[in-house]
Amino acid sequence: MAAYLLRRLIQAALILLGVTFITFVLLYILPADPARQIAGRSATVETVENIRQQLGLDQPLYIQYGRYLEGLLHLDLGRSYLQKTEVATLIAARLPATLLLMVGAIVCELAIGLSMGLFAAMRRGGRIDQSLMVVSFVAVSAPQFVVGILLLYVFAVYLGWFPIGGYGTFSHLVLPSITLGILGAGWYSRMMRSSMIDVLRQDYIRTARAKGLGPTTVMAVHAMPNAILPIVAMIGIDIGYFMSGIVVVESVFGWPGIGQLAWQAIQRVDIPIIMGVTLVSACAIVIGNLVADLIAPLIDPRIKLR
Amino acid sequence: MTEKSQPADDPVLSVRDLTTEVATPEGRRVVVDRLSFDLAAGETLCIAGESGSGKSMTALSIMRLLPEPMARIASGSIHLAGRDLAALSGREMRRVRGADIAMIFQEPMTSLNPVLSIGHQLTEAIRVHRPMPRGEARALAVKALSAVRIGQPERRLQQYPHELSGGMRQRVMIAMAIAGRPRVLIADEPTTALDVTVQAQILELIRTLQKDFGTAVILITHDMGVVAEMADRVIVMNGGAMVEAGPARQIFHAPAEDYTRMLLAAVPRLGASQTVSDLAPPPASSVPDDTVVKVSDLTVRFDIVGGILRRPVQRVHAVEGISFDVRRGETVALVGESGCGKSTTGKALLNLVPWDGAIVIDGAATAGLGRSAMKPIRRSIQMIFQDPYASLDPRMTVGELVAEPLTIHGLASGSELTDRVAWLFNRVGLSPDQMQRHPHEFSGGQRQRVCIARALSLSPKIIVADESVSALDVSVQARVLALLQELQDELGLSYLFISHDMAVVEQVSHRVAVMYLGQIVEMGSRAQVFGDPRHAYTRRLLEAVLVPDPDRRHGAFPIADSEVPSPIHPVGQAPARLAMTDIGNGHFVAG
Numbered sequence: 048m049a050a051y052l053l054r055r056l057i058q059a060a061l062i063l064l065g066v067t068f069i070t071f072v073l074l075y076i077l078p079a080d081p082a083r084q085i086a087g088r089s090a091t092v093e094t095v096e097n098i099r100q101q102l103g104l105d106q107p108l109y110i111q112y113g114r115y116l117e118g119l120l121h122l123d124l125g126r127s128y129l130q131k132t133e134v135a136t137l138i139a140a141r142l143p144a145t146l147l148l149m150v151g152a153i154v155c156e157l158a159i160g161l162s163m164g165l166f167a168a169m170r171r172g173g174r175i176d177q178s179l180m181v182v183s184f185v186a187v188s189a190p191q192f193v194v195g196i197l198l199l200y201v202f203a204v205y206l207g208w209f210p211i212g213g214y215g216t217f218s219h220l221v222l223p224s225i226t227l228g229i230l231g232a233g234w235y236s237r238m239m240r241s242s243m244i245d246v247l248r249q250d251y252i253r254t255a256r257a258k259g260l261g262p263t264t265v266m267a268v269h270a271m272p273n274a275i276l277p278i279v280a281m282i283g284i285d286i287g288y289f290m291s292g293i294v295v296v297e298s299v300f301g302w303p304g305i306g307q308l309a310w311q312a313i314q315r316v317d318i319p320i321i322m323g324v325t326l327v328s329a330c331a332i333v334i335g336n337l338v339a340d341l342i343a344p345l346i347d348p349r350i351k352l353r
Numbered sequence: 354m355t356e357k358s359q360p361a362d363d364p365v366l367s368v369r370d371l372t373t374e375v376a377t378p379e380g381r382r383v384v385v386d387r388l389s390f391d392l393a394a395g396e397t398l399c400i401a402g403e404s405g406s407g408k409s410m411t412a413l414s415i416m417r418l419l420p421e422p423m424a425r426i427a428s429g430s431i432h433l434a435g436r437d438l439a440a441l442s443g444r445e446m447r448r449v450r451g452a453d454i455a456m457i458f459q460e461p462m463t464s465l466n467p468v469l470s471i472g473h474q475l476t477e478a479i480r481v482h483r484p485m486p487r488g489e490a491r492a493l494a495v496k497a498l499s500a501v502r503i504g505q506p507e508r509r510l511q512q513y514p515h516e517l518s519g520g521m522r523q524r525v526m527i528a529m530a531i532a533g534r535p536r537v538l539i540a541d542e543p544t545t546a547l548d549v550t551v552q553a554q555i556l557e558l559i560r561t562l563q564k565d566f567g568t569a570v571i572l573i574t575h576d577m578g579v580v581a582e583m584a585d586r587v588i589v590m591n592g593g594a595m596v597e598a599g600p601a602r603q604i605f606h607a608p609a610e611d612y613t614r615m616l617l618a619a620v621p622r623l624g625a626s627q628t629v630s631d632l633a634p635p636p637a638s639s640v641p642d643d644t645v646v647k648v649s650d651l652t653v654r655f656d657i658v659g660g661i662l663r664r665p666v667q668r669v670h671a672v673e674g675i676s677f678d679v680r681r682g683e684t685v686a687l688v689g690e691s692g693c694g695k696s697t698t699g700k701a702l703l704n705l706v707p708w709d710g711a712i713v714i715d716g717a718a719t720a721g722l723g724r725s726a727m728k729p730i731r732r733s734i735q736m737i738f739q740d741p742y743a744s745l746d747p748r749m750t751v752g753e754l755v756a757e758p759l760t761i762h763g764l765a766s767g768s769e770l771t772d773r774v775a776w777l778f779n780r781v782g783l784s785p786d787q788m789q790r791h792p793h794e795f796s797g798g799q800r801q802r803v804c805i806a807r808a809l810s811l812s813p814k815i816i817v818a819d820e821s822v823s824a825l826d827v828s829v830q831a832r833v834l835a836l837l838q839e840l841q842d843e844l845g846l847s848y849l850f851i852s853h854d855m856a857v858v859e860q861v862s863h864r865v866a867v868m869y870l871g872q873i874v875e876m877g878s879r880a881q882v883f884g885d886p887r888h889a890y891t892r893r894l895l896e897a898v899l900v901p902d903p904d905r906r907h908g909a910f911p912i913a914d915s916e917v918p919s920p921i922h923p924v925g926q927a928p929a930r931l932a933m934t935d936i937g938n939g940h941f942v943a944g
Contacts, residue, residue: 249463250458
C-alpha cells in the first residue's frame with residue numbers, strides 16, 4: 048500500500064511537470080505580447096521593452112522555464128503581471144468557491160445520474176426507461192452555457208426560486224451545480240443503467256433471491272455495490288471535465304472562482320495566472336483519480352493496489 | 354428438524370402438470386411440458402437430461418426464480434406442505450425460499466457476491482428468515498461452515514469469495530442453503546464446474562447432510578455417473594417432457610425408453626475400452642522422424658509484479674519442466690485437474706504463451722520464433738478449444754470462418770477456396786449448404802464441427818484439442834469423438850488431447866500423461882496408466898471417477914479440508930522437479 052502510494056505520487060509529480068512544460072511552451076509561442084498588454088496601447092517602444100526586460104520575457108525559453116520551476120520548488124507561483132499580487136494568494140482566495148461548486152456538481156450528477164440509471168434498469172424496456180434515456184440524451188448533448196442560461200431564465204428570472212447570480216448562500220449554489228453536473232448526470236445514468244442491467248443478470252443476484260431476500264435488499268446490498276464500481280473510476284476523470292466547464296459556468300453565474308480568474312487572465316495574457324490555474328487544475332485531476340483508485344478496493348475486495 | 358419431517362408415504366413436494374413457457378421472438382415455447390412427480394422426505398430424486406431438456410427450468414419453476422417476464426409458469430401446481438407454490442404471491446414465496454426450499458447452483462465461481470464477505474452472505478441467509486442479533490447469526494454461520502467440513506470457519510467468515518477455490522465456494526453455497534434447514538434442497542448441476550476429486554467430496558457432503566437433516570434432495574444433472582451415485586429415483590427428461598421415471602436401478606439396468614438407452618450408451622465408461630478395443634493402434638514403426646511433436650523440459654512461468662518498481666515478486670509455475678512426444682497418428686492425452694498446467698502446455702505448443710525449453714514441431718524448433726516465423730509452422734499444428742460458442746466470431750458466416758486460415762496462409766482463393774471449404778464441411782458431417790449461415794444458427798455440437806473443419810483446413814499434422822468435448826452433451830460428445838477418430842484413421846492425424854475427464858481420455862488416447870501442479874506425475878500407454886496406475890495422484894483421480902451404475906457406487910469418499918497446493922512461489926524458489934523413473938515399456942512414474 049505504501050509502495051503503491053509512493054509510486055503514484057512519483058507518477059503525479061512527473062505528470063505535473065509535463066503539464067507545466069507544455070503550458071509554458073504553448074504560452075511562449077503564443078503571438079500575443081504580455082509586455083504590450085501591461086504597457087497599454089499608447090506606450091512607447093522603449094517602455095514596452097523595459098517591461099519585457101523587467102519581467103525577464105526577453106530571455107530564451109529554457110531560462111524562463113528554469114526560473115519558473117525554481118519558483119515552484121519554493122512553492123512560488125509568481126506574481127500576476129497586471130494585478131501585482133502573488134498568484135498563490137489570488138488562487139487561494141478563489142479556490143474554495145470553485146471546490147464548493149465542484150462538490151455541488153458531483154453530488155448533483157451522482158444523485159440525478161445514479162437514480163435515473165437505477166430506475167431505468169429496473170423498468171428496462173418500459174416507458175419510464177425510454178423517457179429517462181431521452182432525458183439523459185438531452186443532458187449529454189446540451190451545451191453548458193445553454194443549460195445555464197435556460198435554468199437562470201426559468202428558475203431565477205421567471206419563477207424567482209433562486210438568485211440570478213452571485214455567491215454566498217446555499218440557494219446560490221443550486222443552479223450552477225446543476226449546470227455543471229448535468230452533463231455528468233447524463234453519462235452516469237447511461238452507465239448506471241447498463242451496469243445495473245448487467246449485474247442483475249449475474250448468478251449471485253439469483254442466489255440472493257433464492258435466499259428469500261426481498262427486492263429492496265437485493266438491489267441495495269447485492270446489486271448496487273457491484274453496479275457502482277465502473278462509475279467510481281469515472282468520477283476521477285470527471286474532475287477534468289469540470290475544470291473546462293467551470294470557466295463557462297462561473298462566467299454565466301458570476302461565481303467568484305478560479306474559472307473566472309482564468310478567463311480574465313487569458314484575455315489579458317497574464318501568463319503567471321494562466322500557469323497557476325492550469326497547475327492547480329492538473330493537481331485536482333491527479334488527486335481526483337488517485338482518490339477514485341483508492342476508493343475502488345474499499346467497494347471491491349478483489350481489487351488489490353500494488 | 355423432527356417437527357418438519359413427514360411420514361414417508363406423504364410426499365414433501367408434489368408437482369402436478371407443471372407447464373412453463375418462455376417468450377421467444379417466434380412466440381411462446383413450452384420448456385417444461387406437463388411434468389408431474391412426487392418427492393418423498395429424505396429421498397434423492399435425480400432429474401437427468403441433456404441441455405435443453407427443461408431440467409433447470411423445472412428447478413427454477415419450483416423456486417419461482419424464472420427470469421420473469423420472459424418465462425412463466427403457464428399451468429400446473431407445486432404443492433409443498435399443503436401450499437401451492439405456483440399460486441403464492443411474490444411476498445409469500447419469499448418466505449418459502451431459503452426457509453422451506455433452498456437451492457444451490459452450477460457455477461460456484463459466480464454464484465456468490467464478489468463484494469460481500471462470506472460471513473455477510475451466510476448470516477444474511479440465516480437472518481432473513483429468523484430475525485436474531487448479528488452475533489447469534491454468526492455463531493450459526495460458524496456451525497453451518499463446520500457442517501460442510503470447512504476448517505477454520507471463523508477465519509472463513511472474514512474472507513471474500515475470490516479467496517476460496519471452486520470447491521470451497523460450493524461448500525459455502527451448500528452451507529447457505531442448509532442454514533435455513535429446508536425440507537427440500539434443489540441442487541442444479543452442483544458439481545459440473547468442479548474437478549472430479551472435488552466433485553466426489555461435494556456429493557459425499559450432500560449425502561451426509563441429507564442423512565443428518567432428513568432433507569429431500571432434487572439433484573439436477575446431465576452426468577449419468579452422478580445420477581448413478583446419488584439417485585434413489587430418476588426422472589429422465591427430453592425436450593421439456595418426462596421420458597421415463599423410476600427407481601435408479603430400473604433406469605440403469607432396464608430402461609424402458611429408447612431415449613434413455615441412447616443416453617446411457619453414449620456415456621463414456623471407464624474400463625469399457627479395455628475390453629472392447631475399438632481404438633486402432635498407432636502405426637507401430639518407431640522411425641525417429643515419425644515424431645510429430647517433441648517437447649523437452651517445457652517450462653512456463655508467469656510473473657506476479659509488486660513493489661514500487663513493479664518487479665516480479667512471485668511466479669506462477671504453470672508448467673515446470675515437462676517432456677513428452679507425440680508420434681504420427683497417435684493420440685496423447687494430457688489429463689489433470691484445473692490449474693495443473695495442461696491448457697498452458699497446449700498454448701505453449703502454438704507459441705501463444707512465452708515458454709522455456711525446447712519444442713520441435715514436425716522437425717522445426719519453435720523456441721523464440723516470432724509471429725511471422727511461426728506462421729508456416731502453424732500449418733502443421735492447429736487447435737480446437739473448449740467453448741464452441743466463444744471461439745467462433747459471431748459476425749462471420751461459418752463458411753468464412755473455415756475459409757479464413759486458407760486465406761491467411763494464401764493457400765486457396767476463388768472457386769478453389771469454395772470447393773475446399775465445401776469438402777471440409779462434408780468431411781466433418783455438415784452440409785455445404787450451411788456455409789452462408791452464422792454460428793448462432795448452429796447447435797453446440799455443430800459448432801464444434803465447424804471448429805474442427807477450421808482446424809483441418811490447413812491439413813495439419815497435429816491438432817491440440819483443449820477440452821474440446823467437455824462442454825457438449827454426452828450424445829453429441831460421442832459423435833464428435835467418433836469424428837475425431839475417423840479423421841485420425843483416415844488422415845493419420847495426431848492429437849494432443851487435453852482433458853479432465855478420465856473416461857473420455859481412456860476412450861480416445863494411445864498414451865496418457867497425468868499432470869499435477871505443472872509436472873507430469875505419470876505417463877504411459879493407456880493400458881499402463883489405467884490398468885496399472887502407480888502414482889498416488891493417478892489412483893486418486895481414477896478413484897474419484899463416478900461409474901454410471903447404481904450398483905457400483907463409491908459410497909464414502911474422504912472430504913478433505915485442505916485446498917490444492919498453490920503453484921505460486923516467490924521468485925527464486927522453484928518447486929522441486931520430480932524425477933521420472935521408467936518402470937518398464939515406457940511407463941514413467943514420478944518418484
